[in-house]
Amino acid sequence: MANQSSNAAQADSAQLRRVLGLPALVFFGLVYMVPLTIFTTYGIVTELTGGRTAGAYLVTLLAMLFTATSYSFMVRRFPVAGSAYSYTNLAFGPSIGFLAGWSLLLDYLFLPMINYLLIGLFLNIAFPSIPVWTIILASIALVTVLNVVGINSVAKASNLIVGAQIIFIGVFVALSLKTLGGGQPVDVLSPFLGDGTQPGFSHLMAGAAVLCLSFLGFDAVSTLAEETKDPERNVPRAIILTTLGAGLLFTLLAYISQLVLPGSHFANTDAAANEVMFKAGGQFLANFFTAAFVAGSLGSALASQAAVSRILYTMGRDKVLPQRWFATLSPRFGTPVTATLVVSAFSLLALVIDLATLASLISFGALVAFSAVNLAVIRTHLISDTCQRNLAGLLRYGLIPLVGMSLTLWLWTSLSTMTLTIGLSWFGLGLGYLMVLTGGFRRPVRTVNFSEAA
Numbered sequence: 001m002a003n004q005s006s007n008a009a010q011a012d013s014a015q016l017r018r019v020l021g022l023p024a025l026v027f028f029g030l031v032y033m034v035p036l037t038i039f040t041t042y043g044i045v046t047e048l049t050g051g052r053t054a055g056a057y058l059v060t061l062l063a064m065l066f067t068a069t070s071y072s073f074m075v076r077r078f079p080v081a082g083s084a085y086s087y088t089n090l091a092f093g094p095s096i097g098f099l100a101g102w103s104l105l106l107d108y109l110f111l112p113m114i115n116y117l118l119i120g121l122f123l124n125i126a127f128p129s130i131p132v133w134t135i136i137l138a139s140i141a142l143v144t145v146l147n148v149v150g151i152n153s154v155a156k157a158s159n160l161i162v163g164a165q166i167i168f169i170g171v172f173v174a175l176s177l178k179t180l181g182g183g184q185p186v187d188v189l190s191p192f193l194g195d196g197t198q199p200g201f202s203h204l205m206a207g208a209a210v211l212c213l214s215f216l217g218f219d220a221v222s223t224l225a226e227e228t229k230d231p232e233r234n235v236p237r238a239i240i241l242t243t244l245g246a247g248l249l250f251t252l253l254a255y256i257s258q259l260v261l262p263g264s265h266f267a268n269t270d271a272a273a274n275e276v277m278f279k280a281g282g283q284f285l286a287n288f289f290t291a292a293f294v295a296g297s298l299g300s301a302l303a304s305q306a307a308v309s310r311i312l313y314t315m316g317r318d319k320v321l322p323q324r325w326f327a328t329l330s331p332r333f334g335t336p337v338t339a340t341l342v343v344s345a346f347s348l349l350a351l352v353i354d355l356a357t358l359a360s361l362i363s364f365g366a367l368v369a370f371s372a373v374n375l376a377v378i379r380t381h382l383i384s385d386t387c388q389r390n391l392a393g394l395l396r397y398g399l400i401p402l403v404g405m406s407l408t409l410w411l412w413t414s415l416s417t418m419t420l421t422i423g424l425s426w427f428g429l430g431l432g433y434l435m436v437l438t439g440g441f442r443r444p445v446r447t448v449n450f451s452e453a454a
Helices: 002-013 022-033 035-039 042-049 053-077 084-092 094-126 132-149 151-180 201-215 217-227 231-260 269-317 337-351 355-383 391-413 417-437
Strands: none
Touching (some): 022 035, 022 217, 022 231, 022 269, 035 231, 042 053, 042 231, 042 269, 053 084, 053 201, 053 217, 053 231, 053 355, 053 391, 084 269, 084 355, 094 132, 094 269, 094 337, 094 355, 094 417, 132 269, 132 337, 151 231, 151 269, 201 355, 201 391, 217 231, 217 269, 231 269, 269 337, 355 391
């Protein structure tokens, strides 16, 4: 009995450990976004935009920079775990915060799953004798163990994976430039002007809406605020650096890819990246790409599972989700083990779900969460805090989030009807759970405690 009491006391006193600095945060965000993720949707977006994928990335980057700035404002004011859930909760109260967190779960619950599915599909192509389901199960087991051991293991693995992808990108750029220098004429403006098959700004916006999925990493950085040294300074900087750096990298890779293989039609749209690789560097580059892409997917699974487990931990700590299951930390590792295992169990759906459905679910949740954070900045810094109501405050905390909100809504309305239907259904499910949680809205949601020692 004494040992049980001691273990319980240790579990209650366990806290997330502050071990991450600015470089680790930026690497975490980059690996979460997966530098090679551009090639996942390259063919789809190139066809949607008529060969203007690079231009679509610039549009998306502009929208994401405004929203990333809003995230930096909120994390500087509230350096806690939980991301959009925490910020909306603090700005609008527990009920709205819960709904924002519920929408955000679309991103985080399905991102590990989509990575496991991609790993299974690509490795099965390379090794046909190994079934997809075996690869998926092995990937889930490996990622779960690394996340249970602690955030340091995730950060170290992330550094290695980002390093491998940077090497691949260097090789890809070098071989592409060699191919482009072979004497064939090159239209340097075509990646922005397109081939004329999909003219107009609406097609460009449709592609930009799809590309929002590439920018989820800056949001994930904010979930590690309670494990960061000097979070008020480092997390905001990491958010902006991650968003800007990744956005410029995506644009550069799209630009070079379009120069190497002009036009917007492919033999296989889903595998358009392979056509680019063969044109740029032959079989060697195609094989190198497969290896780097699988490594990136594994790294993204590591980072995304770490992020969602901490969101579930925060919601459990606030007693919005069952506290007994989700609000416990391992006394040994200081990680939310139960939440991590729940995410792993949910990820088993990768064995039966398809890629298109997963992508649709992620899109909706991301843009709802981005909208909520932009509104939270206005509420927190201008409505609740009257000291900021001067010209500088209105420009900083009013104009920036309003522009971010407007661009986000524009992208949101550019999503497909199926995506909106699935997303609204998920939102309705969350609203129903909230009604049960509050006894038909007769009781308020339990007051949230965001103290770092909680």
